[in-house]
Amino acid sequence: MTGDRKLADFRRWTLAVLGLLSAGPERQVEYLRVSGVGPDEVLLQFDDVLHVARARVADGSLNDEDYLLLQAVNESVNSVNAGPEAIWTEGALKEAAEWEDVRAASRVAKSGLEQSWSQEVGD
Numbered sequence: 447m448t449g450d451r452k453l454a455d456f457r458r459w460t461l462a463v464l465g466l467l468s469a470g471p472e473r474q475v476e477y478l479r480v481s482g483v484g485p486d487e488v489l490l491q492f493d494d495v496l497h498v499a500r501a502r503v504a505d506g507s508l509n510d511e512d513y514l515l516l517q518a519v520n521e522s523v524n525s526v527n528a529g530p531e532a533i534w535t536e537g538a539l540k541e542a543a544e545w546e547d548v549r550a551a552s553r554v555a556k557s558g559l560e561q562s563w564s565q566e567v568g569d
Contacts, residue, residue, distance in 0.1 A: 449507075453502075453507055456498060456502065456507075457559075457563055459495065460495050460499070460516075460559065461556060461559065461560065463491045463492055463494075463495050464492075464495075464519070464552045464555055464556035464559070465556060466488060466491070467488060467492055467519065467548055467549065467552035468549050468550075468552035468553040468556055469549070470549075471539050471540040471541075471545070471549075472540075474488060474539055475536050475539060475540065478536065478539075484534060485533075485534050485535070485536070485538070485539050486534055489523050489526060489527070489548075492519065492520075492523055493523075495516070496516055496520055499513055499516050500513075509562075511562065512558075512559055512562050512563075515554070515555040515558045515559055516555060518551050518554065518555060519548065519551045519552050519555045521551070522544070522547040522548040522550075522551040522552075523548055525544045525547060525548075526542075526544045526545060526548055529542070529544050533545075
């Protein structure tokens, strides 16, 4: 039962992080201001998810298809990380194409994971 609970916690956490990553820039900026962190924190949360996801692939509790959805988000995250220093401002969060690519990839991944994981519950 503990393993099932940990898997459910991982899934909720992953969907929450993807929810923030896919949110509009206004919500993201609000999160940064309320939390007192910079834009990099949004990506660091995803990096944490990705590390746990790799371990879950290794132990068989996350399938390759679901992991590939997260990898697609990671490619967009890498584009932001490779951007100029100015990418780490609230203005860039609102206007830079790299951030919009992260939001789009995150929406796709979140939708795909929600669908995949809800089907598993139904099995």
